[in-house]
Each structure stands twice: as C-alpha cells, then as structure tokens.
Amino acid sequence: MKKKTNTRACRICGKAISPARLEVLPDTTLCVDCARVYPPAPIDVAALDLSQASPITRNGFGPKD
Ligand SMILES: [Zn+2]
Numbered sequence: 001m002k003k004k005t006n007t008r009a010c011r012i013c014g015k016a017i018s019p020a021r022l023e024v025l026p027d028t029t030l031c032v033d034c035a036r037v038y039p040p041a042p043i044d045v046a047a048l049d050l051s052q053a054s055p056i057t058r059n060g061f062g063p064k065d
Pocket of ligand 1: 014032034
C-alpha cells in the first residue's frame with residue numbers, strides 16, 4: 001500500500017492516522033487511540049515489556065502482530 005501525502009498508518013495498530021492529527025503532529029506515528037496509551041517519545045514496540053505496560057493489555061493492543 002502506497003503512502004499518500006496526508007495519510008499515515010499507525011505504527012501500533014495500523015489504522016490510518018487522520019490528516020487533521022498529522023497537521024497538528026506531523027511527526028506522529030501513532031493514531032489518536034494509541035497515542036493515549038503510548039508516550040509521544042519514539043518507542044520500539046518489540047522491546048515493550050508487557051509486565052510493565054498494563055495499559056497495552058487493558059486496551060487490547062500488544063506487540064504481537
Ligand atoms: Zn493506533
């Protein structure tokens with residue numbers, strides 16, 4: 001799937017990030033839902049420790065693809 005100018009897929013859930021969000025946060029790689037769970041700093045999903053990341057399991061997201 002090719003990237004469009006104002007569209008980006010969330011790196012966590014793969015859902016499209018809204019163009020409005022990208023206008024406000026052009027560097028974001030997370031959709032609004034994931035951004036509530038994860039900090040804005042760059043993160044390595046594969047390195048996340050589930051034992052320390054209860055919000056992930058609470059929201060049904062995890063590093064497992
Ligand atoms: Zn997401």
